[in-house]
Amino acid sequence: MAAPSGRRDQTDGRKRRWQQHNADRRQAVIDAALTVLARDLEPGAELSVQLIADEASVHRTVLYRYFDDRTDLDVAIQQEICTRAGELLLAAVTLEGTPREIVERIVHAYVDWGAANVALMRFAERDIPGAATKPLDLAIGQIAEQIELVIGGFLAVLEADVEEDDRDALTPWVFLLVGGVMAAVRNWSSREELRPPAPQFTRLLADVTWLQIEGLAASRNIEVPDLPVEQLLNLKEA
Template sequence: MSDSPADDDAPEEARVDGRAARWAGHREARRLELVDAAVAAIVEHGPEVTTEQIAERAGVSRPGLYRHFDGRDDLQSAIAARSVERLVHELEPVWRPSGRPFDMLAKALRAHLRWLEANANVYRYLKRTSFGTGGESATTNVRETVAGHVAGMLVDGSLGAEIPPPVAHPLAFGLVGMVDSASAHWLDEPHGAGLDDLATQLTEACWAVIRATVGGAVDAV
């Protein structure tokens, strides 16, 4: 029996390819469901979450979970990729600049810190998990992605002045590295600082570095 009336008139090879594509789509959707369940398990149990806890959250057995992944490394990489995707999506409005450059910078930093505070266990998991096969941590991938966006904003003048790429890219990666290191430390040891306190401190520090790098060409207004 064919999958649909339209399949009856299609060549056999086309029908096979169509069924294969639908099956691949079903497997990919199921895999994504399991990854989202794994992220939820990390939120609940912390970065030391076990495969058994992930499987329980997903409502499958441990062998059933691994039918969709090529071992633990593949599962961890899929979790990392999904988490990076969510963070970048959370920050997506920041990449559409509007308003005063200083305020845009403050908005971006607050968005990052809010995500970090709400997803502390996921962030800690990313720090200890390799991304893909390169051996780099998933947080390295996050920094590179965000720094690339920031560099683009520096080059096109969104942050107050058009900065040449040879200057903008090192500056962007330096700023993102500083923010990532400071916010990761704050997450574990806040020393009494609230989110707004840190956001203000980081905004002023980043702005001072930008101004020191490019001189008076950058203005907050």
């Protein structure tokens, strides 16, 4: 015989509250891990579960109630790092400003984040034994996809005649751009002293990235106007 609806609602309510409690505690542990990484550890140093438990004010054995194992914990930490960095970068990937300004804005956002979060960046880059996925790869894919959409939108505004082979190569080319910027920031942020200083390094990296874009466009006889994209849209509509 089925349970009365009132009792079933109470049971479902308790289940939801318990699930929310576990989710909240799991997030608290992840937040504690990021605090330990950013505050206490040198980039690349081993992240101790005991340090995380102490920061989260839970017993080490209690911590594992919210994670399947150490792999699940480490991947969850990587996912949180990538989510926070990704939100910052995706906010910079828009059609506002000139094409050159768009490139500078994206590079500036990543350089600033990388310089301020070296330990987090190093942890996100780790290969976690037993992990089925790598959050960093997924995050790079999301950012590259958004950049590809911006480039595709800009080409549409210009009504550029792009060959099919070039369109097919657009995705790997964008991954090359993103990967190159990330590798450069990784190398630069590994130095004991950040030389050149962040503003000059950002400018240099933005220049190099822009020259790749501008050079490829020129080789395809695509002229990139030095105008805000919004103005180009208005001209097209007119």
